[in-house]
Amino acid sequence: MPAPTPQLQRFFYSHHFFGGLRQATGVLLPALVLSGLFGWVAGGFVAAVGAACVAILDQPGGPRRYGINGMFAALCLGSATTAITGLAAGNALAIWLVVPALCFAFSMLTVYGKHGGLLGFACLLIMTLTLRTPLTQADVLQHTLISFLGGTFYLLYSALVHRMMWHREEQQALSVALFATADYIATRARFYDIHLDLGENYRQLIRRQAAMTEAHQAARDMVLRELPRGTRSRADRQRQGLLNLFVDMIGLLDSMVATPTDYATLREALPDSDVLLFVRDAMHKLAANVSGLALNVARNRHTRVRNSAKAELRALEFELQQLREQGMPQRNPELYALLVQVLRRVRNMTRQVDRMADHSVNPLPQHSDLSKANRSLNRFLTRQKWRLELLTDNLHGQSAHFRYAVRVAIAALLSMAVGTGLAYAPMVRTLDPGMAGHSYWIILTVLIIMKPGFALTRQRNGWRLTGTLIGCGLALLLFYLGLDPTLYLLILAVCSVLGYSLIQVNYTLSAVFNTLFVLLVFHFLVPGSNTVVGERLADTLIGCVLALGCSYILPSWERNTLDALAHTLRTANQAFLCSGLDFVRAARLTRQADPAAATDPQEAETQWKLCRKNVHIAFSNFTAAFYRMMDEPARRQRRVPVYNRLMIHHHTLASQIAAVIPQLALLDAEPDGIRQALAATDDFLAGRPADPPKVIETDGDHAALAYPLRQMVLAARQVRDNMQALEQTGTARTPDLPE
Template sequence: MTSTTSQLQRFFYSHYFFGGLRQSVGVLLPALVLWGIFSWVSGGFIAAVGAGCVAILDQPGGPRRYGINGMVAALCLCSVTTAITGLASSYALAIWVVVPALCFAFSMLTVYGKHGGLLGFACLLIMTLTMRTPMAPAEVWSYTLISFLGGTFYLSYSAIAHRVLWHREEQQALSVALFATADYIAARARFYDVHLDIEDNYRQLIRAQTAMTDAHQVARDMVLRELPQGTQSRGDRLRQGLLNLFVDMVGLLDSMVATHTDYATLRQQLPDSDILLFARDAMNKLANNIAGLALNVARNRHTRIRNSVKAELRAFEFELQSLRDAGTAQSDPELYALLVQVLRRLRNVTNRVDHMADHTHRQVAVASDNTAANKTLNRFLTQQKWRPDTLLRNLNMQSIHFRYALRVAAAAMIAMAIGLVMGHAPIVRTLDPGMAGHSYWIILTVLIIMKPGFALTRQRNGWRLMGTLLGCGMALVIFAVVQNEALYIFILIACSILGYGLVQVNYTLSALSNTTLVLMAFHLLIPGSTAVVGERLLDTAIGSVLALGCSYILPSWERHNLDTLAGALRKANLAFLQSGLDYVRTVRGIRAGVPGTDEQEAQIRWSLARKNVHLAFSNFTAAFYRMMDEPVRKQRHVPELNRLLIQNHTLASQIAAVIPNLAQMDDEPKGIARAIQATQDLLRGYEASPPKVIETEGGLATIAYPLRQMTQAAQVIRENTCKIEADDKPLPGTAAAQQG
């Protein structure tokens, strides 16, 4: 269990907090200058809104060119949205047409993934803040110009900040990835504790691997976006040092997932052996060492490994020798080979961690010509494509993005109707006349909470409500205790930094900070008024109920996507196996003197296929757990999908273990060849019979165990896939069957 202090250190040294600080400065600086120096409160607010909408696209991590392009797109689209909404705000009929239309159009941008969703939300945010007060045409153009200038300031500020602080950002992204790797290793250490439930360990391991995959992808996009150019400048040396750390981190990951250990067998055959405890303690120490390395990378400090695992490794070797003396290597060669494999993996990880620590205090040399290496590494970057045909293909009721856009548009219309009724209701106007001017908060709450998936909407709904409630309570305490305007401004800035920094880490705390920020701003504008706290809470509650209720309009249940994601994961594993076999043939061809073979290219293709497996597994895992958060009656094939989840994880691990061993052979025996072919056939959906006997003579026992696990995993995957397809197939005589 990671301590609270460690979690706080992770956050404050991460690119999340650093990004939140950067975003807050860029958003608040125009407002503070216009307000504090020129006493132009309204102009400062408008400029801050424009800057804040552009800042939404300035997310920590990811290729820089996508960030700049996204902010430029946000600046242009938000300005157009501001003008359209402002011109329509004075006409009741026009605003009722424009708002739902914009909600639909910008919600459709989710077809382009995370960046598309952020761009759409930025436009919807500025639409909501613009519609709060009707404006004359002349006011609209001045409002749009000030907002545009605020966004332009943030774009320029962000480009300069990234240019100056690029090394710090990459260090922090790499640190987050290293922390995630440490968590993954700690999750694997739990399997060697016989007192912990294996199924619960698997759930924690899969979640840790998913988080690690996402963190590695962010680090990959940041570290590989600007590679060393072959000069000996300080910038190139810094880039080379981070690249070396990243490569070793990926190698460390490969060492950890290169096999899927049969922990149940180990517990069953070695229940009282200390060898499992030594493995657990060694992995926990390694996880702590990596976490310490991650913290020092974020703090730009040197690392000296202090928690040595030599004692655990030597104790492991002693226990292994005792088993060998007892004849285990002959009586149960696969068990003995499995333990040898665990020991080798621990040694490899130990050496890799020591090597990574050396990178933090060793002078880095840059190769004179990195052109070929840079082109190779660029293939691992995330590719973002904005094609018009992608949007057009999703303009139908079968698309989850189209249905989501319709839900958002419908929710916005209902929110506008509720706000209109509240604004004209006599009891509301009597109790709180200000409610009529804050009804746009309902729409804003709906837009913040609603997501394409039901589970995400419900999850964010709870987080938002809790954060708003806590934020309102905190604001009331601050208003009662603090009477100093300078301290109010300090608290406002702190809340802004935490609001931006925590949005990807803890949404509840981010909502708490943002709520306090908004209430502090209103309190500074209208001193002594606390009615806005109740208005904020009531509007948020109404918006939350509305967002959750509208989630049942044309809902998109995760069960409809899981079959596709499971198929994509199976194909990714098949491609991983095939590219690995291509690598094996290439290595054998080089040993045989076959001309025209390129080992490096074959290894790169295998590495790319492995990355694709990790991403496909992460997508499938996230969707599966989202389905588990949906109503029980909407869940489908839970046991089968859970088995697919575990067995695909096993399969990928065993493929990573088998390929290097195959590459060392000049030719594989008949049983091994049949097992590999059977695995390929099963993954293609064909029937196959794996060999009952796989050769274990000599060193073949090392490959026999992972190969048997690989074929068993492929069989389970095919069986469960066929069962799901059979259950989904319409019965003869039904309407669906007749239509087909």
């Protein structure tokens, strides 16, 4: 079995590491220039803080236009926040009013999704670090100006790097998506191993699919932003090559998702056959091929040498011939049709992976009409809308965003109160006077840890505390060794790069390197003092306790959002089915050469693929919320079996729809049984009474449709029944009240 690509190699060639290197360089350069060349250490720190505020919006894997707009918003709002905080810091009453108000206002930006949350956190970060040093009114203008210039430098620097390295960034985003696809293929291969538990395999598959959906969306937003224009320039050839790979990757995903397989039936009917073994080995080889392709895309190399699955395909053909000679097509036509479909899918996947490798060498255009193709592909992009109504509509006690903003404001108030108490505590002032001036670190810890969901807050709490403990231990070891200052500076730069790079990959390791980075900064600011290590550890511990305690104030439990997500997923699957049937009708009318009645089959297919993308996103949102609920306290969980069944049945339903529609499009008409099955599925999803067919035709090409149609009708019926159970229990129980 081919060995997978090592995770460390994946990381260093990913856009996570490249983005972390870009962010760390842009943040450290102002500080190094001002402190190293001009000896202005304080000014360098302020400029670095301003750059760090803007860098938070410069996330790897996102569309460049939104990144530039987000960084510009962070620059403007961050500078205003610096001025407001600096002016309020000189007044004891004003600072107690301004800090909670800013925490509430910027936390409300989570209504705008991920980018809104990052913008709010960037402003809260610069607010907290402005509290580090008390400013007079005369110093506020200078402090704000330096912070603004630091942020401006990062904005210009990032725009320049993006312009020069756009192809590299798109390659890395596509590489991450290809790696996620390879992991998904390897997980599906596990289903053909009779020694592995099916239930555990399904749980892993759903998590892999959610991660793959997120990676594909990031790659989609990068690759489809700048499409080829049909010129013969080098940049246009590069765009065409990445576009070809992306389209092939989505086609490969279609082949996997559209595989109607009853693994339990296969295991029961063929326990001693080598068929499952050959399928498993072939898919493992394909996963290794896609993983190798992903690595070569990230390294800007061509893929020529591949693991061949020809031996497994020939063995599968021989096994099917043996089963055919034993009379399986007559004895069990549906099982035989299922095995034939599995062989065809594996063969198609092999061809698609080979074509992807060829396109990495020779990026020839796939579309003759580029303008029309570009218009179609543009509809798959993520659109971010910043509407004021979305913010004002959430200013009420039942809004999860409003409750989160209130929690953050209360936590900030408590952090200030604890910091003030420590400043005036006689024991603390005697043992460690430095603790009195570091209360801002408690606020910063709280702001970093607290998230809208309870499970995310508790998770990040543990990660942050663990990372801080390890980072403090490593810092003490480094300070004990008494290394050369140049070496300390080199370690500081490495920690900054890894801290930024790992924040989306492994938060605990990111916290380790960020803690070490901060402690090294203080080591340069206050040489020879190791008490800062204990102070950082104590402040972090206090902040973790406050963040976890405040997460129980007006909590937003995931159970309150799952019903809405379940309805969205049902609507998405129904639209997926209806748009697929529209595509089937368009394909048939086109073959019948009826221009008056026919619609554009390419347009119908594009609409179907858009609905498929919406299904993947809706399913990913639902499963993510479900697993977050499972991480919450048991007494806060509701209707776990119902949600779990919905997750399984929706996954089955989407897979069977993806399998049935392309086969229906090849038929000129379907018999009554198949037509009734399609109508029953639509009725079940709409909540209407349905009449499933008693018999589904299995003659000829219809045998391959019988099994997926039965599974589709059954899954739709189960979705309807479970949704009705949710509605009945939802009306019977008492609504959740603020706690």
